[in-house]
Amino acid sequence: MERTLFYLFGGLAVLSSLWMVTRRNPLGSALSLVVAFLSLAALYAVLHAHLLFAIQLWVYAGAVMVLVLFVIMLLNLREAEVRPQPLGFGRFAIATVVVAAVGWKTFGILGRTVADLAPIEPSFGTIGAVSELLFTKWVLQFEVVSILLLAVIVAVIALAKRRA
Amino acid sequence: MVGLNEWLLLSGILFLIGAVGVLTRSNGLILFMSLELMLNAVNLSFVAFSRFTGRMEGHVFVFLVTAVAAAEAAVGLAIFVSLFRLQRSVDVDQLNSMGD
Numbered sequence: 001m002e003r004t005l006f007y008l009f010g011g012l013a014v015l016s017s018l019w020m021v022t023r024r025n026p027l028g029s030a031l032s033l034v035v036a037f038l039s040l041a042a043l044y045a046v047l048h049a050h051l052l053f054a055i056q057l058w059v060y061a062g063a064v065m066v067l068v069l070f071v072i073m074l075l076n077l078r079e080a081e082v083r084p085q086p087l088g089f090g091r092f093a094i095a096t097v098v099v100a101a102v103g104w105k106t107f108g109i110l111g112r113t114v115a116d117l118a119p120i121e122p123s124f125g126t127i128g129a130v131s132e133l134l135f136t137k138w139v140l141q142f143e144v145v146s147i148l149l150l151a152v153i154v155a156v157i158a159l160a161k162r163r164a
Numbered sequence: 165m166v167g168l169n170e171w172l173l174l175s176g177i178l179f180l181i182g183a184v185g186v187l188t189r190s191n192g193l194i195l196f197m198s199l200e201l202m203l204n205a206v207n208l209s210f211v212a213f214s215r216f217t218g219r220m221e222g223h224v225f226v227f228l229v230t231a232v233a234a235a236e237a238a239v240g241l242a243i244f245v246s247l248f249r250l251q252r253s254v255d256v257d258q259l260n261s262m263g264d
Contacts, residue, residue, distance in 0.1 A: 006166045010174045017178055017201050021185035026193040033197050036178075040204055047171075047215040052207075052226050059230050064200065064237045071241045072193060075248050095187040099180055106176030109169045117165065118218030125214075130223045138224045145231045152235040159242040 005046050009039040026072045030065060037061040049125040171212035178205035192247070192254035196240050203233050 016035040023029040041056035123129045134142055182205060185198025207226045214222030244254050251258065 003166055006170065006174075014174070014177055014181070017181045020201065021181055021189070021194070021198060023194070024191075026191060026197075029194050029197055033201065036201065037204065040208060043174075043208060044211055047211050049211045049214070049223055049226075052211060052223055055227065055230055059234055060200075060204065064234055067237055067241055068193070068197065071245060074245065075193075075254065077191075077193075077254070091188055095184055098183055098187060102176070102180055102183065106173060106180065109172050109176070112169070117216060120215070120218050124218070125220065125223060130220055130227070133220050134224050134227065138221075138228075141224075141228055145228055148235055149231065152238055156238050156242045159239075159246055162246070 002046055005042065009042040009046070012036075013039040013043070026077060027069075030068050030072055033068075034061055034065050037065065047125075048120065051125060051127045051130045054127075168212060168216045171216075172209055175205045175209040175212065178202075178208065190255050190257040192244050192256045195256060196237075196244070200233060200237070203229060 013036045016032040016039065019032040020029045020036065023032070037056060037060045041053050041061065044053045044056055121129075179202050182198045182200075182202035185201065186195055189195050189198065207229055210222040210226045210229075214220060247259075248254055
């Protein structure tokens with residue numbers, strides 16, 4: 001069961017992100033990225049991360065992607081305006097080297113046994129258990145993130161209010 | 165049972181796809197979406213490690229990363245909108261006029 005779900009949603013995530021990277025039209029990219037985020041949410045559910053499943057749906061597949069789609073439609077980039085890009089040799093070389101190096105290490109993982117599945121309590125990954133950790137041990141980081149969000153609100157309003 | 169290796173492999177593949185997007189695309193919006201995909205790939209490995217070690221610190225990290233990514237999305241897209249107002253384009257290859 002778990003294996004079926006892993007291959008189903010993992011394959012869906014890989015295919016839709018490949019589709020996302022290769023589209024010329026940003027709208028098609030954004031829609032396939034939504035599919036990738038939804039399948040990642042399903043993978044979180046397979047891993048018993050209940051809270052993160054909900055957050056992935058709300059924040060990524062919801063808020064962030066709605067913002068991206070809104071900007072794409074606001075800018076209204078036509079296919080013709082999107083210049084077909086000649087892939088320069090330097091860029092191609094850098095991409096090849098990065099893919100070869102990281103891919104070699106990544107596929108190297110397959111050969112070894114890394115860890116066994118740990119026994120978990122029924123409350124693992126629920127909102128109560130995660131927030132207990134978040135509000136005790138990691139409360140400083142939580143507060144820093146809240147300051148960051150406040151700074152972002154101010155910055156985005158300052159950017160948007162400026163007369164061009 | 166799916167092993168930790170396979171989860172990490174999936175996460176690595178998604179990260180690579182995102183990295184290729186960042187390195188090869190010049191449309192700013194697609195570049196931005198590739199960055200989001202890379203963040204998500206790392207999140208997946210956090211959650212997988214969390215499940216396999218039985219500790220929930222990974223979930224806390226993913227929560228914080230998600231908040232930072234949402235902040236980055238807001239600022240990044242605001243920058244692209246301002247940029248489009250100035251240049252009528254979101255092509256990052258044309259952003260070579262830092263002097264003037």
